[in-house]
Amino acid sequence: MQISAPAYRARITDYDGTTSVRTYTALEADALIVTALWDEDRVEVDSDRSGRLTLTRAITGHRSALDTERRTLHRTIHLEPVRRPRALTGRQYEDLALILARDDQSGARLADGRIRAGLVSVPPAAAARLLANGWLTAERDHTVTVSCAGRIAMALHEHQAETGVMGTDKWIVNAFGVGEWALGPSLYLVRCSCGHRDGRRYDDRAMAQRAARRHRLAHLRAALDLPPSGPA
Ligand SMILES: [Zn+2]
Structure with a gap:
């Protein structure tokens, strides 16, 4: 089961202007987004159907002890979903909706490749695809939730x-x-x-x-x- 499949390709522009690229799993991307929200960084979602996100953090201060002028520097992370949101099928949307509905209760759980969401379950092949597409996160204790990428794909479907x-x-x-x-x-x-x-x-x-x-x-x-x- 591809729990560590990349969910996003990221292009990072650091405070000093240097750029780098890397990938994030759904779990890593969700942690990044939650931290950005917590720290009141700017979190922007593209208004088209791409599912892209941009996180911007600003710091203001003096560059050195001799610098009299305060400057604001930015660090931006552009997140591009590896799996396009429009690839979400109607059936997959329904499976994600079942899992999302369990969030308020005890959550959905991964067991023998299957995702159990209350009385219903998502079969192993379908569960593996949802995980591989980055639309779910699975934690060490086997709790499964719909990732940010999954929630964006669902909203675009709706x-x-x-x-x-x-x-x-x-x-x-x-x-x-x-x-x-x-x-x-x-x-x-x-x-x-x-x-x-x-x-x-x-x-x-x-x-x-x-x-x-x-x-x-x-x-x-x-x-x-x-x-x-x-x-x-
Ligand atoms: Zn609408």
Whole structure:
């Protein structure tokens, strides 16, 4: 069972500007993200469907005893999921939902390759794939939880937001009783697979796409218990 499979490829830019790359398992990435949240570092989730995350830590101080000016330096970690979130199948989504639902109780457990989540269980082959894709974390005591990468993949599965076009052409009958189509401008609307409709009509597609991204981002942030972001 590939418990130590990499979940993220990371590109790290350190305070001095040097860059490095490495991979993180789901367990390591979750620890990194939790620490960043704890330390009130900036945690950003991309609003597209990539599942990418950026953690930024800032330190402010004097570079040396002789330096009179305080400077702020940043260290950023870009996390790119090894397994694309859109690879999550409907069946895998349901399995993750079962495991996530056990979080409030005693948790799901790994036993003989199977993941037991209360009365139901995920068979070994499916469990191994979920672990190998970085969507689960398994601890030494065999407790299994849905990882940050898993929660992001679930949120993206739930919120496949898109824009639609609505024609506004009208059938007009003139004073002579002759009817004709009056062409109206196209209006754009936002709809999401979760059933969300924002009720607004947008004059151009780019505005509707921004609204769709805002909707997706709000749910991605909620999946990681991040506070809502400011205006996009
Ligand atoms: Zn939605």
